[in-house]
Amino acid sequence: MYVPPHFEVSNSEVLNHLIARHPLGVLITQSESGLNANHIPFELEASDSTHGILRAHVARNNPVWQLSANGDEVLVVFQAEDAYISPNWYPSKHETHQQVPTWNYRVVHAYGKITIHDDEKYARALVGRLTKKHEANQPKPWKMSDAPRDYMDMMVKSIVGIEIEITRIIGKFKLSQNRENRDRLNAGQVLVEQGNEVLGKAMLDVVPPR
Numbered sequence: 166m167y168v169p170p171h172f173e174v175s176n177s178e179v180l181n182h183l184i185a186r187h188p189l190g191v192l193i194t195q196s197e198s199g200l201n202a203n204h205i206p207f208e209l210e211a212s213d214s215t216h217g218i219l220r221a222h223v224a225r226n227n228p229v230w231q232l233s234a235n236g237d238e239v240l241v242v243f244q245a246e247d248a249y250i251s252p253n254w255y256p257s258k259h260e261t262h263q264q265v266p267t268w269n270y271r272v273v274h275a276y277g278k279i280t281i282h283d284d285e286k287y288a289r290a291l292v293g294r295l296t297k298k299h300e301a302n303q304p305k306p307w308k309m310s311d312a313p314r315d316y317m318d319m320m321v322k323s324i325v326g327i328e329i330e331i332t333r334i335i336g337k338f339k340l341s342q343n344r345e346n347r348d349r350l351n352a353g354q355v356l357v358e359q360g361n362e363v364l365g366k367a368m369l370d371v372v373p374p375r
Contacts, residue, residue: 166274166335171343174336180273181217183245183336184209190219190241192327194279196232203229207241208295216331219275222288222324230281230325239279239329245271246364250341254355255348264348269339269364276333282326289321340368 174180184190184207192203203223210218219241223230233239247270255264282288293309300306309317341349353368 166272166337168335168337169343172337172339174338176336177211177216177334180334180336181209181211183271183273184243184275187243187245190221190243190275192221192229192329193240193242194229194233194237196237198232201229201232203227206295206299207243208291208298216275216277216334219277219329219331220291220326222291222326225323225325227325230283230327233279233281233327235280236278238332239277241275241277241329243273243275246361246367247271248356248361248364250352251355254352255344256351257345257348267339267341269341269368271336271338271340271364271367273334273336275329275331277329277331280328280330282328284326285321287326288324291326292321292324338367340364340371342371346373 188206188208189204190207192205194201194203205221205223208220210220212218247268250267250269252264252266253259257264289309296307296309300308312320341352344352349368349371353365356362356365356368359365
């Protein structure tokens with residue numbers, strides 16, 4: 166990923182927060198059959214001493230777990246909000262007319278080594294944790310025990326666990342940091358007014374370089 170210095174984010178807390186808020190990642194692997202991309206919700210285990218661990222599961226019928234050998238390098242891409250930025254939103258455009266459209270976004274690329282867990286106990290525990298997390302805000306959270314045991318056993322046997330030890334992680338937050346402050350602030354405010362509050366406020370919160 167091309168990352169100009171003014172868009173680069175390396176703070177682990179910031180990157181982990183984005184992953185936690187946007188856990189659906191794109192797992193990119195490569196094998197003899199070529200490149201493969203799978204969209205999978207991940208669990209992140211953060212660490213103070215390492216980059217952390219990503220865990221997920223895939224359908225047993227998905228060949229990715231058979232095409233990936235333990236220790237293979239993989240890439241997982243996480244993306245937050247994104248938006249088109251019109252040059253008309255830049256005050257400087259109306260003075261010089263020297264602006265062009267762009268697209269702002271926040272992404273995290275996590276590189277790591279994959280391990281396959283064809284293990285029912287591993288898969289069951291992972292599904293339990295993911296369910297508990299994502300059901301937490303429901304009026305009546307669904308639990309695995311809500312389903313008949315034989316049905317749940319069958320469903321757990323139909324998935325395979327994967328684990329990725331993150332070896333390198335980088336974030337690219339393209340928030341108009343390369344524009345004049347007045348242009349960034351006005352564009353951010355327009356996004357807020359249009360309903361894209363998260364990305365707009367992220368642009369407004371950028372700390373100008375000294």
